Amino acid sequence: MKDGKLPKRQYTEEFKAEAVRLAASVGGLEAARRLGVPVATVGNWSRRGVASSGPGGGPAPGEAPARRPVSELEAENSRLRRELAEAKLDVEILRKGDGVLRQSVAMKYAWIDKHRDQYPVNRLCRVLGVSRSGYCQWRVRPPSSRALANQALDAEVAAIDQASRRSYGRPRIVQRLRQQGQMVGAERVRKRLRRQGLRPVYRRPFVVSTDSAHPLPVAANLLDRRFDGWQPDQAWVADITYVPTGEGWLYLAAVMDLAGRRIVGWSMSEAIDASLVCAALKSAWWQRKPDKGLLVHTDRGSQYASGRYRALAGDLDITMSMSRRANAWDNAPMESFFKTLKVERIYQVRYETRAQARLDIVDWIEGWDNRQRLHSANGLLAPVAWENACLAA
Incomplete structure (x- = not known):
């Protein structure tokens, strides 16, 4: 950004296509708000675009009928079945109220009142170890x-x-x-x-997936883990990750501005090659129009060491920096972003198609992570809010 003014933004065809799909999913006005583009622009793109979606459903199970006893043996068998059913009911109540057993009596009363339409009150009081008369008094007593x-x-x-x-x-x-x-x-x-019983989603362990065993030239580690203290569009980091779908892998290349941890460019493809990372870098450069001498740090994968990517960096007057061999910590902000994306979104859903994954990932990056999610590196401000505060200052 030059002289504190926002540059005229340009968008890749991939960005436009995903914006059209998002508009078809949530509406043009909401899509424009999430992506941070004018609603008229999204409307113009939508008049030339298409989107897709897909439904789902499932059946409901039934119950086995009870047998009528016709002899003493069958009567005894029926009695045992009833006792077993009652025991199972107690176990079901205990399982649902596991956290309540360690709470106060008032909390147990509240839980009983919430489930009184599903189970008999006498049974609920007996299982949770409280008196029915105390529960009845609690119901008519006004809350504090x-x-x-x-x-x-x-x-x-x-x-x-x-x-x-x-x-x-x-x-x-x-x-x-x-x-x-x-x-x-x-x-x-x-x-x-x-x-x-509210807990954040489970975090999976980090897995190294970069293959740097190639004869291509690599750049020096100029960033040297200096992740903080940058102004907007002075230093970017970039990386690639993979997303499983029902149609196969979808590869995502992203570019992050270290100043506010905002994802400033991205691209997705079925192939993991130099075209993927070049498209992501172009997307970021077109939208931000940074000054000359921008530092862009990546790992030393073959896509970033390719002649096509190095030529593009030279044309844009970008200074390249690369991590040391087998050292993911040199690119920690991007590794952290991909872990957050997978843990908080990708691992929570199942993508049947690549188009479905594209739409959901674009919505998560542009609509949630950039504009709403609180980032600890920004003093618990969203990246766009942090940039606005930086510009205002």
Whole structure:
């Protein structure tokens, strides 16, 4: 960005196609808001584009009929079956109320009241170890102001958890509540999360997938893990990852601005070659129009060491930097981004087609990660909000 002014943005044909698919999925106005482009521009693209989607469904199971006893042996068998069914019912209640057993009596009463239409109240009280008379008194007793405040906080915490796609833990939820004007403590939020059984999605271990065993020339490690302290469009990092679909692998190349951790360019393809990384770099350069001498750091994979990519970097007056051999920490911000993308989104769904994966990934990157997700590297600000604050300053 030059002199604090936003440059005239250009978009790749791939970006336009994914914008059209997103508009067909969520509407032109919402797609324009998520992607950060004028709604009229999305409308112009939509008049020349197409999108696709697909449905799903499933059957419901039935119940086996009970047998009528006709002899003493069958009567005994029927009695044992009834006792077994009651025992299974107790186990089902215990399984559903596992977290409630360690809570206060009032919390147990609340859980019983929530499930009183599914199970007999006498059985619920017996299984949870509380008296039925105490529960009946609790029902007619008005809730305290603290209980009402906790109920309201439960709803707000659950809403933030849902809006974050189950990616926020306690620190980010506390920060979001404080941004909304709620001065709450971390311990109180932890109790709300634990009471509702809300946990962030599981994080899988990191796996190295870059093959740098090639004879192509590699650049020196000029970035040298200096990930912080950059101004916008001074230093970018880039990398490639893979996404499984029902049609095979879909490869994603992305470019991140280290200043605000914003994804400034991306490209997706069925093939993992130099064309993929060149398209991602062009996408970023067209949108941002950085000054000369931009530093772009990558791993030393064959795609980034190819003659085509090096020629493109030379044409754009870009200074290349590459990680050391088998050292993923030299490109840690991009590795962290791909891990977050996979853990918080890709591992939570199953893509039947590459087109479905493209649409969902574009929506996650442009609509969520760039504009809404709180980034710890930005002081828990979204990348676009951080850039706006930087420009205003």
